[in-house]
Amino acid sequence: MNRDWRQVRDRVKATWSDVEFDDKNMKRVRGSLKQMVSLIQSKTDEKRADIRRRVVAIM
Structure with missing residues (x-):
């Protein structure tokens, strides 16, 4: 996740476009799936397994 961080970050923000992600929080989770x-789940209340699948697909 570190290699193409900006691309991953932008895709996460686009996928969950209805959620506001603070850049400080995004930097904090950089490199850790x-x-x-956890960050996305705390903002969306989606199931962790569903979020994980979507994030892995983004990468």
């Missing part, structure tokens, strides 16, 4: 899933 588990933390990225």
Whole structure:
């Protein structure tokens, strides 16, 4: 996730376009799939497994 971080970040923001992601929080979860899933889950209340599948597909 570190290699193409900007691309991943932009795709996450586009996928969950109805959610506001603070750049500070996005930088904090950089490189950690588990933390990225937790951040998205805390903002959307989606199931972690569903979020994980979507994030992995983005990468």
